[in-house]
Amino acid sequence: MVSKPRYALIADDIRAKISRGDYAPGDQLPTKAQLMEQWGAALNTVARAITELQNEGLVETFHGVGSFVQTPAPVEEAVEGDEVAQLRARVEHLEVMCARIEQLEALMMEVFSNLGLTYPAAPNTTETSSREAM
Numbered sequence: 001m002v003s004k005p006r007y008a009l010i011a012d013d014i015r016a017k018i019s020r021g022d023y024a025p026g027d028q029l030p031t032k033a034q035l036m037e038q039w040g041a042a043l044n045t046v047a048r049a050i051t052e053l054q055n056e057g058l059v060e061t062f063h064g065v066g067s068f069v070q071t072p073a074p075v076e077e078a079v080e081g082d083e084v085a086q087l088r089a090r091v092e093h094l095e096v097m098c099a100r101i102e103q104l105e106a107l108m109m110e111v112f113s114n115l116g117l118t119y120p121a122a123p124n125t126t127e128t129s130s131r132e133a134m
Contacts, residue, residue, distance in 0.1 A: 006041050010049035018058055018069055025071040026100045029059065065107055071096040 004012070017023050030038065035046045050067055053059040061067040071093060112119040 006039065007045045007048040007052065010035060010039055010041065010046060011052045014049065014053060015056075015058065023069045025069050025096055026103060027069045028103075029067040029069065031066060062104065065104065068100065068103075071100075 014023070014029065023029060029035075029050075032043060032046045032050070035041070035049070036043060039046070050059060050061060054061060054067075058070055059067050060070050109119045
């Protein structure tokens with residue numbers, strides 16, 4: 001019996017955890033170092049597993065920050081003309097993306113703080129606030 005390569009086993013394990021909901025969209029996966037220790041695997045093996053998940057669209061990696069579970073692509077409604085359902089799916093997707101951006105911003109603030117730097121102020125949002133008031 002031929003067994004799977006170790007990178008495939010690692011990818012299968014992470015994929016199963018995503019499917020079960022152990023890792024939800026926006027959640028950060030364990031670091032490569034943590035996966036190396038957990039699986040007793042080399043860095044290249046763990047990196048290949050993460051790359052496989054990226055290629056499947058399950059995971060997105062940000063250099064220096066980590067790998068995060070992707071939001072599943074919105075499922076197209078059975079009736080293509082149903083614009084309301086499509087808009088709802090897009091709004092849901094945008095809400096998840098906003099939550100991910102907030103998580104990344106919090107991580108960046110921590111990095112800046114650890115480096116003794118001041119996190120840059122948010123851009124002027126006066127124009128956005130005016131539009132929201134309308």
